[in-house]
Amino acid sequence: MSKLRDIQNKFHNELTSIYSKEEIDTFFFMLTESYYNKNRLQLAMNFEAKIENPQAIMSALELLKNEQPIQYILGETEFYGIPFKVNRHVLIPRPETEELVDWIIDEFKNQSSELKVLDIGTGSGCIAISLSKNLPNTKVYALDVSKEALIVAKHNAELNKVEVEFIEDSILNPSDAELVSVSQKFDIIVSNPPYVRMKEKQLMKGNVLDNEPHLALFVEDNNPLLFYRAICEVAQKNLKDRGVLYCEINEYLGKDMLQLLKDYNFKRVELKQDIFNKDRMIKGVLSI
Numbered sequence: 001m002s003k004l005r006d007i008q009n010k011f012h013n014e015l016t017s018i019y020s021k022e023e024i025d026t027f028f029f030m031l032t033e034s035y036y037n038k039n040r041l042q043l044a045m046n047f048e049a050k051i052e053n054p055q056a057i058m059s060a061l062e063l064l065k066n067e068q069p070i071q072y073i074l075g076e077t078e079f080y081g082i083p084f085k086v087n088r089h090v091l092i093p094r095p096e097t098e099e100l101v102d103w104i105i106d107e108f109k110n111q112s113s114e115l116k117v118l119d120i121g122t123g124s125g126c127i128a129i130s131l132s133k134n135l136p137n138t139k140v141y142a143l144d145v146s147k148e149a150l151i152v153a154k155h156n157a158e159l160n161k162v163e164v165e166f167i168e169d170s171i172l173n174p175s176d177a178e179l180v181s182v183s184q185k186f187d188i189i190v191s192n193p194p195y196v197r198m199k200e201k202q203l204m205k206g207n208v209l210d211n212e213p214h215l216a217l218f219v220e221d222n223n224p225l226l227f228y229r230a231i232c233e234v235a236q237k238n239l240k241d242r243g244v245l246y247c248e249i250n251e252y253l254g255k256d257m258l259q260l261l262k263d264y265n266f267k268r269v270e271l272k273q274d275i276f277n278k279d280r281m282i283k284g285v286l287s288i
């Protein structure tokens, strides 16, 4: 048996060269809550408590030393206030994607007729599931090329008690049959596709580069809008007249994205900044 205080001290001694004091405490409390059901307040009242099975938290310490993201160690995270399982086959949902979801919910929350939504590149299912949860009367479809990601996304739909129709397909070579089988067209198509250029790799933190799926992140430097072009093609065929396309975008490609949506005949195109004032989201209304 080991005292929690001793373990916390060990965390600080061994992680201090990699993380700040606050980050180390946050990881420690997230782990004690998840593994031993003891929250921060309970621990503050009894730091001399002993735990019976310290191996679990010690293994987590080793993974943190290797800069593995805490979300993968715990196997879960939160997005838009609800829980999501994550593993190495899915991108860890980001706060900027919550802003995209928030934009859509804000614009459609008062809609009373049924909405059909397609999420392209669903990963953990975070966009599809949070939209389904927060927009009543919505039928959500979610597509990804990764079988492994879809397993996680399906699990998350069950976890959050929503029905989402999952489609395994590549947006770069979509089988029309899959989408046409969705008998009516979509009111909303949303996507957070891979958008980080290879040359931007050096700006990224080691724990993202070494752990998160490259399939979810990167595009070639010479064709950074590859996925957005494919999404616009699919949107032109599968959005209703006046249906809306929403995308998360690379902060350096806002102007190119504005032009792309205009080239594809989208109207009322709007670029939106995230809380850090970076061009991060775009929307356009299809006019046939």
Ligand SMILES: C[S@@+](CC[C@H](N)C(=O)[O-])C[C@H]1O[C@@H](n2cnc3c(N)ncnc32)[C@H](O)[C@@H]1O
Binding pocket: 090, 091, 092, 093, 094, 097, 120, 121, 122, 123, 124, 125, 126, 127, 143, 144, 145, 146, 149, 169, 170, 171, 172, 173, 192, 193, 194, 195, 215, 216, 217
């Ligand atoms: C940036 S991640 C976004 C994941 C999730 N929607 C989110 O916001 O956290 C991009 C997703 O696109 C998927 N993807 C990559 N290439 C694809 C393709 N050709 N067709 C469909 N999905 C693809 C990846 O598997 C990954 O799940």
